[in-house]
Amino acid sequence: MRSVRKTFGKKVAVEGIDLDVPAGELVGFIGPNGAGKSTTIRMIMSILFPDSGELSVLGKKSAVESKDRIGYLPEERGVYKKMKVGAFLRYMGALKGLGGPGLGKTADEWLERVALGDVKNKRCEELSKGMQQKVQFIGCVLHEPDLIILDEPFSGLDPVNMRLLRDLIREQHDAGRTVIFSTHVMVQAEQLCDHIVMIHNGQKVIDDPIGAIRSRYAPRIVRFEGLNGADASAAVGGLAEIAHVSATDGQAEAHLADGVDPGRAIAAMTAAVPMARVELHRPSLEDIFIDMVQDTADKDERERLRAQLRQDGTPTEAGGAS
Amino acid sequence: MNVGKVIHVAKREFASTAMTKGFIIGALVLPAVFAAIMPLIMVLIESAAPPAEVGRVAIADRSGQVGGLLAERLTPEALTEARGDAPKELAEQAESGEQPDTGGIASAAASMIGEVPRFQIDALGPDADIEDAKGRLLESHENKADLTLAIVEIDADAVERTEGETQFGGYTLYTRPEVDVRTSSTIENTVERAIKDTRYRIAGVDADELRALTRVRSGGVQEVTEAGTRESNKALKLILPFAVIMLLFMGVMTGGQYLLTTMVEEKSSRVVEVLLSAVSPMELMAGKILGQLLVGSTLLVMYAGVGILALVFFSMLDLLEWTDLLYMMIFFLIAYVMIAAFMAAIGSAVNELREAQSLMGPVMIVLVLALYMSFPVSLSPSAPWAVAMSFIPPVSPFAMLARIASTEPPDAWQIWLSILISSLAAWGMVWIAAKIFRVGLLMFGKPPNFTTLIKWIRMA
Known part of the structure; x- marks a missing residue:
């Protein structure tokens, strides 16, 4: 994608995004609700068209020419209520250019794999939302696409199915396919991706391999707990290596002073106070994200974002401008 | 695409x-069910012909000239004979183009009318009080044959005009409410024909001749095309x-x-x-x-x-x-x-x-x-x-x-x-x-x- 921009009326949904996704990568699009993830994905899929900028998909000018090589699970997804599950999958396969007697067999095998072997002849409306989602995922990978795009694939799944889906995504990745998925829950991206693209207010704020992000945002916080519950904050705060002490979620956190090596600080802390626990805290994507938008957001805004990035609930009613 | x-x-x-x-x-x-039901409905209509009605019909003939003929024509035998004519007439009309349909309706109508009613006639005389007579229609009898079903009141000027008038008088039919519409229309038709025939006789006209005179036979509208002549x-x-x-x-x-x-x-x-x-x-x-x-x-x-x-x-x-x-x-x-x-x-x-x-x-x-x-x-x-x-x-x-x-x-x-x-x-x-x-x-x-x-x- 090159300088891709998309507006809906006066609202700018995506503002000049440049993005390259190399073949075979597993990339996570993260960002809060309404950041522009779905709009970006819809433009990649040529369901929406950018106002300006260029993009190419699988070497073609637009995804329209290579739809059969792409598997797409939209955020706004559904099934034909009255259609039987097997028929629905066969229809999706046929639309993707599959055909012949092998199609039904492949669909059945997939249903077995996601523990839905017995629903083939049920109507889609008889399935739970999570089951429907698994059926949709099958519809998305049935034709063995080269590129798989999943928009919020985990929303609405229980932990067991979330793990199942994670394994299936990893398996597709291991088979050499390119996978792009979006989520507003940062933890999911951390668990799965090689590469993270973070979008905020329609702009790309991070585009790096996860290792690089980790090393760039080197840990500068030490979490600690005094032995026998003693309050060690005052003693720690007095050390030269520590800039200040704060508390997040009931955890005491020592923020390292500039240029101080974490190892030296931990040694100084344990020397100063008997500790039950001292731990170098690796920043999560969530922390990094909150940190990144800190300049623009006030405190309430930060808390709201944090809550949103953790929440694993269903996405809000997203309009065309999500 | x-x-x-x-x-x-x-x-x-x-x-x-x-x-x-x-x-x-x-x-x-x-639609298939409707199509299948149509013949069934036809059968039902045909089988729904009323049972032969039995009872008495009273005639108050103020003109004193129609009653006898009417009494004759209301007997079962006369009614059967008249009914035999009706379909024939309808069919003739259809053939001559007076009516759009063919004999189908006439025969269907005949079967719908059912058996002819069996009336006993009571002549009430020209001066009978109609209010008295109406009381008969309210009476109940053990024997159905004794029930008076209808009273025919024929006007005094039904067959001969009053001096200075251009129009003839007519008749009125009083019936019990439960009398079948097909029965009452049989009576009406019979009364009408009796009055007409009496008028013809008095005027010195031969009734059959008159019917023949007033009927015109038509060959229908024929369209002439290259392929030949055909019915329009x-x-x-x-x-x-x-x-x-x-x-x-x-x-x-x-x-x-x-x-x-x-x-x-x-x-x-x-x-x-x-x-x-x-x-x-x-x-x-x-x-x-x-x-x-x-x-x-x-x-x-x-x-x-x-x-x-x-x-x-x-x-x-x-x-x-x-x-x-x-x-x-x-x-x-x-x-x-x-x-x-x-x-x-x-x-x-x-x-x-x-x-x-x-x-x-x-x-x-x-x-x-x-x-x-x-x-x-x-x-x-x-x-x-x-x-x-x-x-x-x-x-x-x-x-x-x-x-x-x-x-x-x-x-x-x-x-x-x-x-x-x-x-x-x-x-x-x-x-x-x-x-x-x-x-x-x-x-x-x-x-x-x-x-x-x-x-x-x-x-x-």
């Missing part, structure tokens, strides 16, 4: 609409355009309505974006329109087929010009595409069927107008306004078809010009609909109004 994908969409569209219980029952079974069927010719237009309307509306329903379903169940991952919006729209076209055509072909079979059955197939059928298919296609494009656009723009209603209002008005206007058009197919209407879309397919099926079909160049104009209009509507469709598909939330739709057309 990938034709294979369009066909897959069309196939699913057809299967999900026409292969459902609702469709098969509504569109195929119900003007009445059916008037009905034919209506039937053709109704068929067209039904086929178009059925397909269009289903298209709207499935489109809204795809949107509200959010399956639409899943589909868009495999097909382009245009492939989706084309597939859906094509699929519902098959549904509409299935109905059209089936009902038209039944109609043609009926024509074959009554050996009136020559009423039908085969080129008319071709035109019908062409105009069906055009009218359907216009409506379907509109329905697809509306379906893509709304989230629920309910929201579609307000947008559909104007379309329905135009369609119903087209339907109703076709009737006057078929009656005066060459009137300037009728000619104009047959060139103005979206009314043109209906109006032109009404003209084609009428008794004065237009010239071929007019038909093809109308086809050209209507096709262009249909193409334009598809073009506009495609724009709305592309934008509308992914729009959820507030239902759009016409202003929004126009904005979308500009946007796409």
Whole structure:
């Protein structure tokens, strides 16, 4: 994608995004609700068209020419209520250019794999939302696409199915396919991706391999707990290596002073106070994200974002401008 | 556009609409059941002839000249004989062209009337008090044969005019409320004939001679064509355009309505974006329109087929010009595409069927107008306004078809010009609909109004 921009009326949904996704990568699009993830994905899929900028998909000018090589699970997804599950999958396969007697067999095998072997002849409306989602995922990978795009694939799944889906995504990745998925829950991206693209207010704020992000945002916080519950904050705060002490979620956190090596600080802390626990805290994507938008957001805004990035609930009613 | 994908969409569209219980029952079974029930109803009507009515009929003859004859004519034997004449007369009238139908109705009527009633006659005399006599109609008797069913009061001047009057008098029939209408009309007819025959006798006219004099036999209207002379069927010719237009309307509306329903379903169940991952919006729209076209055509072909079979059955197939059928298919296609494009656009723009209603209002008005206007058009197919209407879309397919099926079909160049104009209009509507469709598909939330739709057309 090159300088891709998309507006809906006066609202700018995506503002000049440049993005390259190399073949075979597993990339996570993260960002809060309404950041522009779905709009970006819809433009990649040529369901929406950018106002300006260029993009190419699988070497073609637009995804329209290579739809059969792409598997797409939209955020706004559904099934034909009255259609039987097997028929629905066969229809999706046929639309993707599959055909012949092998199609039904492949669909059945997939249903077995996601523990839905017995629903083939049920109507889609008889399935739970999570089951429907698994059926949709099958519809998305049935034709063995080269590129798989999943928009919020985990929303609405229980932990067991979330793990199942994670394994299936990893398996597709291991088979050499390119996978792009979006989520507003940062933890999911951390668990799965090689590469993270973070979008905020329609702009790309991070585009790096996860290792690089980790090393760039080197840990500068030490979490600690005094032995026998003693309050060690005052003693720690007095050390030269520590800039200040704060508390997040009931955890005491020592923020390292500039240029101080974490190892030296931990040694100084344990020397100063008997500790039950001292731990170098690796920043999560969530922390990094909150940190990144800190300049623009006030405190309430930060808390709201944090809550949103953790929440694993269903996405809000997203309009065309999500 | 990938034709294979369009066909897959069309196939699913057809299967999900026409292969459902609702469709098969509504569109195929119900008409078949009606068709099967019709003969049954005929049988029931025939078997529902009333039982022979038994009882007394009192005659108060103020003229003193009709009573005797009437009493004679009301005996079962006389009634049976008179009834034997009735169908014959009806049949004669039909043959001579006085009545549109053949002897079928007469014999059906005869069987419907049932057995003749068995009356006992009481002559009340010319001065009987009618109020007294009416009391008989309220009496009850153990023996049914003793019940007085009716009283006939014949006016004093029924057969001979009062001095200075130009008109004759008549009669009044009083009956019990429960007396069958067929029985009372038998009495009425008999009284009337008795009065008439008495008047003829008094005037010195031979009744049979008079009937012969007043009956004119006609050879019917014969149309002379190259192929020979044939009986004209003007009445059916008037009905034919209506039937053709109704068929067209039904086929178009059925397909269009289903298209709207499935489109809204795809949107509200959010399956639409899943589909868009495999097909382009245009492939989706084309597939859906094509699929519902098959549904509409299935109905059209089936009902038209039944109609043609009926024509074959009554050996009136020559009423039908085969080129008319071709035109019908062409105009069906055009009218359907216009409506379907509109329905697809509306379906893509709304989230629920309910929201579609307000947008559909104007379309329905135009369609119903087209339907109703076709009737006057078929009656005066060459009137300037009728000619104009047959060139103005979206009314043109209906109006032109009404003209084609009428008794004065237009010239071929007019038909093809109308086809050209209507096709262009249909193409334009598809073009506009495609724009709305592309934008509308992914729009959820507030239902759009016409202003929004126009904005979308500009946007796409």
